[in-house]
Amino acid sequence: MNKKLAAALSGGAVLMLVLSGCGGDDSDKKANDWAKKVCDQWQPELRKIEAANADIKRVATESSKPEEVQKTDSAAFGTMSESYKSMGTALQSAGVPPVKNGQTTLEASVKGFQDTSKGYADLKTKMDGLDPKDQTKFAEGLKEVAGGLEAATKGGKDALAELNAGGLDKAMNSQKGCQVAAPSPTPK
Numbered sequence: 001m002n003k004k005l006a007a008a009l010s011g012g013a014v015l016m017l018v019l020s021g022c023g024g025d026d027s028d029k030k031a032n033d034w035a036k037k038v039c040d041q042w043q044p045e046l047r048k049i050e051a052a053n054a055d056i057k058r059v060a061t062e063s064s065k066p067e068e069v070q071k072t073d074s075a076a077f078g079t080m081s082e083s084y085k086s087m088g089t090a091l092q093s094a095g096v097p098p099v100k101n102g103q104t105t106l107e108a109s110v111k112g113f114q115d116t117s118k119g120y121a122d123l124k125t126k127m128d129g130l131d132p133k134d135q136t137k138f139a140e141g142l143k144e145v146a147g148g149l150e151a152a153t154k155g156g157k158d159a160l161a162e163l164n165a166g167g168l169d170k171a172m173n174s175q176k177g178c179q180v181a182a183p184s185p186t187p188k
Helices: 002-012 015-020 029-061 066-094 102-129 135-147 149-165 169-173
Strands: none
Touching: 029 066, 029 169, 066 102, 066 135, 102 135, 102 149, 135 149, 149 169
16 A cells, blocks of 8 residues: 555655656846745755655665554644645745736745645644554555645646746746756665
8 A cells, every 4th residue: 555655645745756857048137037036945845845755765665664654644644734834835935027918927826835835734633543454444544635635736836837838948047946846765
């Protein structure tokens, strides 16, 4: 069961890898300036999300005790919730992006990150509510948590799609702060 959870989590938790594409030679200085404001604030959050995802994968693949899985996953979900909330705040503080329908793009993107933040907070609550002493119920609860991942990450995926559709993908992809390295195994 833990391996299934790890597979589900690795697909959803680092949805930010969508932004890891190659940078373009976008000459729109205003868009690049806006993207730099956002990406500089996103970088530490993206690193936290990557680390949390690595922790989840580690306990899911190491035959960890249910208590450790619960503790690790709960902490990771809490971190992800805070990080996506911070990413939405960073978008808001950068102001309206210099693209057509910028206000709409901004509002939809901020809402998407807020929704993902709430989704991970809900997953944390569910994880905290599981009883690790009853292995059967714990395994069933993990299935439910894994099943909720797609819904939790939908807002963030929609937010990225909104930013890309708004024409900000090149400007954001060219910023070092929005580039995410491929996850590497965490030595422990």
